[in-house]
Amino acid sequence: MQRQIEKNLESIAKAFGANNIESLGGSLYVTFGGNLPTMKADQLRFALRRYMKQNVSEDSGVNLFSLEMRDGTENFVYDFVPADSETPIVDYSGVHCPPEVEDMIALEAEIARGK
Numbered sequence: 001m002q003r004q005i006e007k008n009l010e011s012i013a014k015a016f017g018a019n020n021i022e023s024l025g026g027s028l029y030v031t032f033g034g035n036l037p038t039m040k041a042d043q044l045r046f047a048l049r050r051y052m053k054q055n056v057s058e059d060s061g062v063n064l065f066s067l068e069m070r071d072g073t074e075n076f077v078y079d080f081v082p083a084d085s086e087t088p089i090v091d092y093s094g095v096h097c098p099p100e101v102e103d104m105i106a107l108e109a110e111i112a113r114g115k
Helices: 002-015 039-055 099-112
Strands: 018-024 026-034 058-069 076-081
Touching: 002 018, 002 026, 002 039, 018 076, 018 099, 026 039, 039 076, 058 099
Parallel strands: none
Antiparallel strands: 018 026, 026 076, 058 076
């Protein structure tokens, strides 16, 4: 069941133009090519949220974080959380996330990818 949900979430991300789609540790990591990646990321958040609420649990929420990788690319990370833990405003600045936590997330992503 869990793997099927991940596949569905990845399919939704692909439909919104996401590249390099990976599910790691209950989060979905994606990049976007072309113009306006932040707008695409926000649109995808709402689509993922709608899917989770309709197909998994009404108590589902999705948080979106922007993570700059060491190679300069920008990953967008979608965390699937209970609705009461969902952030109401998307913060692309990373200010909400201390730098050491951001570094730890980036390291975990690289380790999971075998880098």
